Amino acid sequence: MTQDKPFSYGKIFAIGSGFFALTLGWTFYNAYMPLLLGDYIESRAIRGGIMGLDNLLAVILIPFIGAWSDKVDTKLGKRLPFIVVGMPAAALFFILIPYGALNTLWLLLAIDIMFLLAMTIYRAPVIALMPDHTPSEKRSTANGIINLMGGIGALIALFGLSTLYGIERTYPFIVAGILLLLSFIFLYFTVDRRPPYVGSSEDEIEEIQASKSFFHGFGKILKPEFRGHFFILFAIFLYFIGYAGLEAQFTVYAVEFLKMEAGKAGFTLGFFSLAFVIFAVPAGLLGSKLGKLPIMLIGLVILPLTFISIPSLPLLNTVFPELNQVLVLQLVLFSGGIAWAFINVQAYPLVADLGGMSKIGFFTGLYYLFSMASSIIAPGLLGLIMDVFSPPSLFYGAALTFVIAFYFLKKGSNIVRKNKALINDSISF
Incomplete structure (x- = not known):
């Protein structure tokens, strides 16, 4: 006992x-x-x-x-x-x-x-x-x-x-x-x-479950009857590309393009994490009350809008020179951190619910596999976009991953709902 x-x-x-x-x-x-x-x-x-x-x-x-x-x-x-x-x-x-x-x-x-x-x-x-x-x-x-x-x-x-x-x-x-x-x-x-x-x-141990899911059961998720489940996981893979890439390349953008001091660049990025820590619990409560999926979708709309506004901030400073450009950037990143809390706090519970009581470990492993795999390619991919286009394209590239993720999350959830494969009835679609 x-x-x-x-x-x-x-x-x-x-x-x-x-x-x-x-x-x-x-x-x-x-x-x-x-x-x-x-x-x-x-x-x-x-x-x-x-x-x-x-x-x-x-x-x-x-x-x-x-x-x-x-x-x-x-x-x-x-x-x-x-x-x-x-x-x-x-x-x-x-x-x-x-x-x-x-x-x-x-x-x-x-x-x-x-x-x-x-x-x-x-x-x-x-x-x-x-x-x-x-x-x-x-x-x-x-x-x-x-x-x-x-x-x-x-x-x-x-x-x-x-x-x-x-x-x-x-x-x-x-x-x-x-x-x-x-x-x-x-x-x-x-x-x-x-x-x-x-x-x-x-x-x-979720990260160990990721390996087990890959070696013993990854093929199952590719079957037609699990197409909706796969789309949801693919959406998570996509938006983690945007998140992980931005995390790794933000200081590069701030230092090399905005000519910000390195210490101030990291300090500024901290406002994104600060908002996530503050709003993680409220986001969870909202998900419990209104449904995990609707709250995630709201975040997937707000966050790319936040990202695409960042490259225009230097132009705003030319119109309103009295504005503190760094402070405005910090406030924008703080709002982005709130949207990230809406997304990330709901994601794992939503995926875990896909498996019902008997497949939680399997879908836990898939969640960590898809989210970790995206972090392998994200910094290089977003860096390549910055090299080919310009440093501000970091935010457009990151925003695009969230927009596409919105599509696959919505589509996958609709398929799962129609197939009645989602066991947890508390989730609102």
Whole structure:
């Protein structure tokens, strides 16, 4: 009985510190690594392709590492051996990134690859710690705590570390590395070596489910009877191209086109994340009341309109010179973050409902597979659009992915409704 087993919110916060450090590192890396690469590589497409490497490694390696951590049995338990190796190594190589950038491109790339490998080693095991320590009835609450800490990590990266980058670009990497080490120490001395719920946690590791869905069941989703389901997943794939590409290329646009200081560029991007954190819960409540699909569709209308307005902001400044162009951009990005909350908060529950009670794990895996796969090509694709056309075309390209996603989400939902394949009756179509 789960009530006879221990459960501690303190340990959930300790585990959340690992996700905090993970999100902080990734957010800052995505915002500023393209600028460091820009010292050596002019092409935004090539820089974007390098930025997609971390997601490629994630899709290929994380499922196997996660499955490996299910099977090993050491004095440190199942997950900690990977965390002991990965987190300190990731902290070290993250600190070394700006120093590599001061020397040669090849040294920078070598350090970058080692950092990405280290992050990949511990990513799935640290995520698996939550279900290892949590009974099933408390996992939604625990996951909310962990994602909140991840959101705080993203805000610290874009507001706090970006400010440090404007002072000296080695400082934020050092601070982030130290925070990663502190999170590791906190985890090491807090989590159980033999967690009470480890036997039931495998199905809760979404990124491992992505691999299982791909290798064991991806062909099923291509069958005619699942066409509506596929369209919904394809819509998610499309708009994540826009989101991930914009995240990776925004600072490049701001620094190289708007001539904004690098630290201020990351700080400005932080307003998008800030709005998402603030409005995530209200967006979820709206989805519960009005239906997940309608709220997603509203977001898929508002966000591309927000994006296509951004290239016109410099022209607005010529008409109204008294306007603070950076402040206006920050406000526009904040409104975009609200729309992103409308979309992203509803997406996973909508996909999970597609499988009913018996296929949640399968569709969870497909959700993570489609969203992660888009992040592999997004930075390079949006960078190529910027190279071929102009830097402001970043926003038009991103907006286009959301517009097309609107079409496929609407069409797929209509097909699913007609086929009566969606089991959860609470969803409004």
